[in-house]
Amino acid sequence: MSKNMISTALNHHRQALKLVLGRMRQNALSTLMISLVIAAALCVPGLFYLGVNHISSFANHIQDENEISVFLKLDADSAAIANVKDALNKNEAVQSVKFVSKDEAWQQLRDKAEKDSASSNVINELKTNPLPDAFLVLAKSSKPEDLEALKDELKALAHVDQALLNTEWVKRLSALLALGKQIIIIVAGLLAAALLIIISNTVRMQILTQKDEIIVSKLIGATNSFIRKPFLYAGMLYGLFGGLLAIVMLVGFIMIFNQTLAQLSALYNSDFSLALINLPLFAGMVCAAIAIGWLGSYVAVTRAAATININ
Amino acid sequence: MIKFDQVTKRYPGSNEVLKNASFTIEAGEFVFVTGHSGAGKSTLLKLIAAIERPSSGTVLIANQNISQLKESAIPFMRRRFGLIFQDHKLLYDRNCFENVVLPLHINGITGLEAAKRVRAALDKVGLLNKEKAMPITLSGGEQQRLAIARAVVSRPSILIADEPTGNLDANYAADIMAIFQAFHQVGVTVIMATHDALNRTATQNRLLHLDHGTLKQTNVAATEQFTA
Numbered sequence: 001m002s003k004n005m006i007s008t009a010l011n012h013h014r015q016a017l018k019l020v021l022g023r024m025r026q027n028a029l030s031t032l033m034i035s036l037v038i039a040a041a042l043c044v045p046g047l048f049y050l051g052v053n054h055i056s057s058f059a060n061h062i063q064d065e066n067e068i069s070v071f072l073k074l075d076a077d078s079a080a081i082a083n084v085k086d087a088l089n090k091n092e093a094v095q096s097v098k099f100v101s102k103d104e105a106w107q108q109l110r111d112k113a114e115k116d117s118a119s120s121n122v123i124n125e126l127k128t129n130p131l132p133d134a135f136l137v138l139a140k141s142s143k144p145e146d147l148e149a150l151k152d153e154l155k156a157l158a159h160v161d162q163a164l165l166n167t168e169w170v171k172r173l174s175a176l177l178a179l180g181k182q183i184i185i186i187v188a189g190l191l192a193a194a195l196l197i198i199i200s201n202t203v204r205m206q207i208l209t210q211k212d213e214i215i216v217s218k219l220i221g222a223t224n225s226f227i228r229k230p231f232l233y234a235g236m237l238y239g240l241f242g243g244l245l246a247i248v249m250l251v252g253f254i255m256i257f258n259q260t261l262a263q264l265s266a267l268y269n270s271d272f273s274l275a276l277i278n279l280p281l282f283a284g285m286v287c288a289a290i291a292i293g294w295l296g297s298y299v300a301v302t303r304a305a306a307t308i309n310i311n
Numbered sequence: 312m313i314k315f316d317q318v319t320k321r322y323p324g325s326n327e328v329l330k331n332a333s334f335t336i337e338a339g340e341f342v343f344v345t346g347h348s349g350a351g352k353s354t355l356l357k358l359i360a361a362i363e364r365p366s367s368g369t370v371l372i373a374n375q376n377i378s379q380l381k382e383s384a385i386p387f388m389r390r391r392f393g394l395i396f397q398d399h400k401l402l403y404d405r406n407c408f409e410n411v412v413l414p415l416h417i418n419g420i421t422g423l424e425a426a427k428r429v430r431a432a433l434d435k436v437g438l439l440n441k442e443k444a445m446p447i448t449l450s451g452g453e454q455q456r457l458a459i460a461r462a463v464v465s466r467p468s469i470l471i472a473d474e475p476t477g478n479l480d481a482n483y484a485a486d487i488m489a490i491f492q493a494f495h496q497v498g499v500t501v502i503m504a505t506h507d508a509l510n511r512t513a514t515q516n517r518l519l520h521l522d523h524g525t526l527k528q529t530n531v532a533a534t535e536q537f538t539a
Contacts, residue, residue, distance in 0.1 A: 007419070011419040011420070011421045012416075015416050212402060212403075213402050213404075216402060216413070217413065219362065219389070219400070220394060220461075220462075221387065221388075221390035221417055222386060222417045223383070223386045223387075223417075224383075224386075
């Protein structure tokens with residue numbers, strides 16, 4: 001008996017799917033239009049997400065380097081250097097210390113400059129090394145306030161001219177990114193609501209054109225779930241097609257974007273580009289679209305079922 | 312099998328369409344429901360087919376009280392009946408085969424088994440060669456036969472027909488009546504509303520005569536004894 005019921009249920013699903021696919025093929029153009037609308041609505045938050053996500057992964061990368069540059073006074077001699085090094089090594093908050101002598105730094109700067117004629121001219125103008133000795137200090141904690149405190153502490157050491165912490169702009173960036181993420185959520189929410197309405201209206205129209213069929217089916221003993229099924233599948237399929245189209249559109253956008261970006265980032269000696277395939281995003285988009293399609297058609301069928309009466 | 316006890320049906324904003332009707336229909340009977348237009352014939356059939364629920368009184372079908380059935384159980388109750396309507400209620404965007412297969416799909420029967428049963432049903436009403444035709448291309452009598460095929464394809468034990476010959480000329484009507492008689496002979500209970508059955512049908516058929524919602528006769532034989 002239960003085996004029989006399972007096979008009946010499976011048959012119902014198969015029929016509903018077959019029926020819907022047949023109808024969609026008959027109305028291929030309108031199916032394509034609806035899918036395009038859904039795809040466009042999915043693309044907007046998708047693109048936003050890709051941009052913000054990429055920048056924030058870049059920012060996280062920087063934030064991980066909780067490094068403080070400690071520059072010594074120009075007149076610091078080797079005894080002074082040893083003193084500072086000692087003080088740094090004794091400091092509890094410091095994880096590791098790397099010494100960069102003024103000669104090393106000078107050499108690095110000249111090596112770099114050789115690739116670039118403009119700055120090499122400037123460097124050649126300089127007769128003596130203007131750079132101080134420096135320590136690159138890696139802090140144990142990566143909390144901004146801890147880093148700030150450590151920076152002030154190191155700055156107060158004898159023979160130390162300056163301690164620099166480049167977290168200020170990282171903080172600002174991450175605040176901006178948080179804002180960007182909130183905007184994505186809001187935009188995605190609004191578009192999801194719009195999609196829900198679009199799909200629900202589309203399915204409602206279909207229900208009305210199939211009114212006779214629904215009435216006859218009810219009269220000869222169709223359950224509500226039997227009547228609802230094809231429309232739920234229609235909504236889900238719209239979501240699926242829209243989601244797949246959105247992926248195609250997104251990949252296209254990324255390819256265009258990367259070409260433009262390649263020229264820009266070449267100027268900055270970087271190979272910044274967006275990845276073409278972002279599986280979690282794509283899967284999320286398709287799943288969200290299918291879920292919205294299901295919900296939209298469920299709302300439509302439930303509303304229509306109340307108005308279509310067989311008596 | 313079907314038992315009405317003091318059944319009254321009232322639609323909102325109207326008088327009683329059916330008043331205090333009590334009768335029993337046994338399995339295998341051929342029952343005519345007669346009366347003038349508006350007498351309550353359709354309402355009576357709808358109550359039997361669990362399309363309507365009574366305002367008061369009890370309707371028992373196979374010992375189940377329709378009023379107490381859960382909403383979700385109603386569709387399964389309806390599958391016991393084959394319904395035939397005066398206006399056919401065919402789906403004009405599907406061909407004959409697809410129209411007839413619909414009740415089987417609702418029952419979850421598909422594929423070869425369904426096709427076999429659809430062809431058997433079409434054969435019984437003489438439309439086997441029209442399975443690919445669209446209903447709109449059929450004559451009125453053929454459309455009604457197609458509706459009968461759809462009603463019998465899931466082999467219900469009760470056929471309910473609301474004026475199935477109402478729109479047909481005499482030849483077609485005789486055809487349709489012969490088909491119902493054939494089903495009756497193989498044991499199917501037939502309940503048919505009609506306004507001209509008295510003239511034509513054999514007296515051994517049961518009769519439920521309605522006059523302005525009141526049941527006047529419940530048995531032809533009994534009435535004849537009275538008048539004789």
